[in-house]
Every structure is written in C-alpha cells, then in structure tokens.
Amino acid sequence: MAIQIACGMSYLARREVIHKDLAARNCVIDESLQVKITDNALSRDLFPMDYHCLGDNENRPVRWMSLESLVNKEFSSAGDVVSLVVFQ
Structure with a gap:
C-alpha cells in the first residue's frame, strides 16, 4: 500500500x-x-482537532504540515511526503 501511495504522489x-x-x-x-x-x-468534519486556521481563512492540518509550509507558507511535493511519511 505504501508503494501505491508513493506512486500516486509521484503521479x-x-x-x-x-x-x-x-x-x-x-x-x-x-x-x-x-x-x-x-x-x-x-x-x-471527522477530524476537527487536526485542522486550524492560520489567519488566512483556510483550515489546514497544522499538526501534520511540514515546517516550511507552517513558517513560510511554501507548499511542495516534498512537504506532502513529510505530511504522509514522517508524521503518520
């Protein structure tokens, strides 16, 4: 399953x-x-404690976000990998 997720992320x-x-x-x-x-x-709705507003009126999963996404609001595929692999 991890390989399938990695392939999907690569896609x-x-x-x-x-x-x-x-x-x-x-x-x-x-x-x-x-x-x-x-x-x-x-x-x-199912995991409301995982989502918080960072002042831009958009709820984000702060608990699972990469550092560069939190600090600089820079989103990338590498940040997606951090979200899935490191914090899960």
Whole structure:
C-alpha cells in the first residue's frame, strides 16, 4: 500500500499538483485493495482537532504540515511526503 501511495504522489508531482493535506485519512482502498489518494472534505468534519486556521481563512492540518509550509507558507511535493511519511 505504501508503494501505491508513493506512486500516486509521484503521479501528482509530475503534474505539478500539490495536495496540501496528504494523510492516511485521505487515502481510500477499493475492493481490489488499490489505494487511491483523495481529498475528502469530510476529513475536516471527522477530524476537527487536526485542522486550524492560520489567519488566512483556510483550515489546514497544522499538526501534520511540514515546517516550511507552517513558517513560510511554501507548499511542495516534498512537504506532502513529510505530511504522509514522517508524521503518520
């Protein structure tokens, strides 16, 4: 499953898409055990303690964000990797 997530992240990075909320709660598994990366808006409702506003009227998963995302508001694919791998 980790390899599938890494492949999905690679796919997004090649298309210059930054997820900004990559976490286990935003990965779903279908009936054939294939992992799909999603952005479930429900995560914000199901895990409200994980999301906080940083003064820009956008709730973000502060607890799981990379340091450069928190301090400089710089988002990147590398930050997505930190969010998923290091903090999960």
